[in-house]
Amino acid sequence: MNQACLYQRANEVQRYDAEEILQEYAEKFVWRHDGLDCLLDVGTGSGDVLMDFIYPIMPKQFQSVVGSDVSRKMMQFAEKCYSREKQCSFRVLDIATKDKLPEDMVGGFDHVTSFYCLHWIQNQRQALQNIYDLLRPEGGDCLLVFLATNPVFDVYKLLSKSTQWSPYMKDVHRFISPLHYSSDPKMEYTKMLKETGFTDIQVDLKEKVYIYEGLETLKDNVKAVCPFLDRIPLSRHNSFLDDFVNIVSHDLDLRHIEANGEIQKFISPYKLLVAYAKKPALIENLLNDLIISVEAEAGEAEEKKHIN
Numbered sequence: 197m198n199q200a201c202l203y204q205r206a207n208e209v210q211r212y213d214a215e216e217i218l219q220e221y222a223e224k225f226v227w228r229h230d231g232l233d234c235l236l237d238v239g240t241g242s243g244d245v246l247m248d249f250i251y252p253i254m255p256k257q258f259q260s261v262v263g264s265d266v267s268r269k270m271m272q273f274a275e276k277c278y279s280r281e282k283q284c285s286f287r288v289l290d291i292a293t294k295d296k297l298p299e300d301m302v303g304g305f306d307h308v309t310s311f312y313c314l315h316w317i318q319n320q321r322q323a324l325q326n327i328y329d330l331l332r333p334e335g336g337d338c339l340l341v342f343l344a345t346n347p348v349f350d351v352y353k354l355l356s357k358s359t360q361w362s363p364y365m366k367d368v369h370r371f372i373s374p375l376h377y378s379s380d381p382k383m384e385y386t387k388m389l390k391e392t393g394f395t396d397i398q399v400d401l402k403e404k405v406y407i408y409e410g411l412e413t414l415k416d417n418v419k420a421v422c423p424f425l426d427r428i429p430l431s432r433h434n435s436f437l438d439d440f441v442n443i444v445s446h447d448l449d450l451r452h453i454e455a456n457g458e459i460q461k462f463i464s465p466y467k468l469l470v471a472y473a474k475k476p477a478l479i480e481n482l483l484n485d486l487i488i489s490v491e492a493e494a495g496e497a498e499e500k501k502h503i504n
């Protein structure tokens with residue numbers, strides 16, 4: 197995804213969900229007593245979701261808001277739009293990196309947020325470990341919002357089987373949410389958070405429906421996020437988009453035509469995963485480990501008592 201301008205013009209559903217989720221979950225953030233909070237947003241994109249919905253809820257004298265994204269073009273666009281805002285900066289960061297995280301970012305944040313990004317990542321455990329490591333050793337929290345399922349992934353899968361588009365989509369699996377085929381996304385992700393070391397975990401799976409009003413609206417949204425268009429010659433983009441719409445309409449039956457036959461609406465039922473969790477303070481971690489080992493020893497002693 198590199199079309200920052202295009203994305204900023206066609207991200208209604210992402211903006212709608214971010215605003216709604218923050219209204220519901222913002223009260224869960226544990227702000228610092230001194231109010232000098234540092235927040236990192238992951239997969240910031242064009243920056244408008246961060247600046248319009250997250251930046252305004254920061255404590256009055258917050259220390260920093262950092263937007264980050266794997267796309268340099270997205271960060272350059274966001275920098276151009278928002279660099280005048282106080283205590284705000286933008287960094288290129290691959291949240292799924294297996295390399296060392298930038299030294300000046302490790303353990304540097306009280307809060308990590310991410311909206312509509314993590315479904316772009318197959319190695320969820322690596323992403324979670326990196327998020328954990330970016331949070332302060334004395335503790336912090338995160339709010340992670342991404343697609344568990346979306347019909348767009350079914351469209352990609354079907355297009356990748358066509359002779360016309362398969363040459364450009366051999367790695368289609370990389371762009372399908374890793375939870376799209378899961379029988380229990382909530383349980384799966386809760387387990388990953390626990391295994392990473394997070395506590396106070398709350399994972400919700402929200403069943404939602406978005407209506408794309410009209411063919412051009414749908415096509416604009418596809419153009420803004422579809423990772424395969426950059427690989428296809430411009431002269432064939434319209435043909436790809438027509439095939440996309442045909443699959444939505446006929447294979448998935450998600451097109452609704454009004455009585456007058458003119459207006460088309462496209463129905464997108466999807467599941468949004470919302471995860472809030474805390475990184476325990478180091479001392480809390482040590483205490484947790486101590487409690488676990490004492491309980492284990494007590495269990496063993498009890499067992500021995502019964503045997504003898």
Ligand SMILES: C[S@@+](CC[C@H](N)C(=O)[O-])C[C@H]1O[C@@H](n2cnc3c(N)ncnc32)[C@H](O)[C@@H]1O
Pocket residue numbers: 197207210211214238239240241242243245264265266267270289290291292310311312313316317421
């Ligand atoms: C759909 S946009 C979401 C942008 C913004 N958070 C919003 O809600 O509108 C997804 C963003 O995630 C970024 N992204 C994808 N993979 C990433 C990765 N491994 N690390 C960081 N950002 C990534 C993309 O470059 C893109 O800007």
Ligand SMILES: CC(C)=CCC/C(C)=C/CC/C(C)=C/C(=O)O
Pocket residue numbers: 210312313343346347348351417418421444450462463464
């Ligand atoms: C009816 C239908 C298939 C709509 C899907 C439209 C669409 C382009 C959804 C994109 C979902 C997505 C991957 C969003 C994102 O990453 O921001």
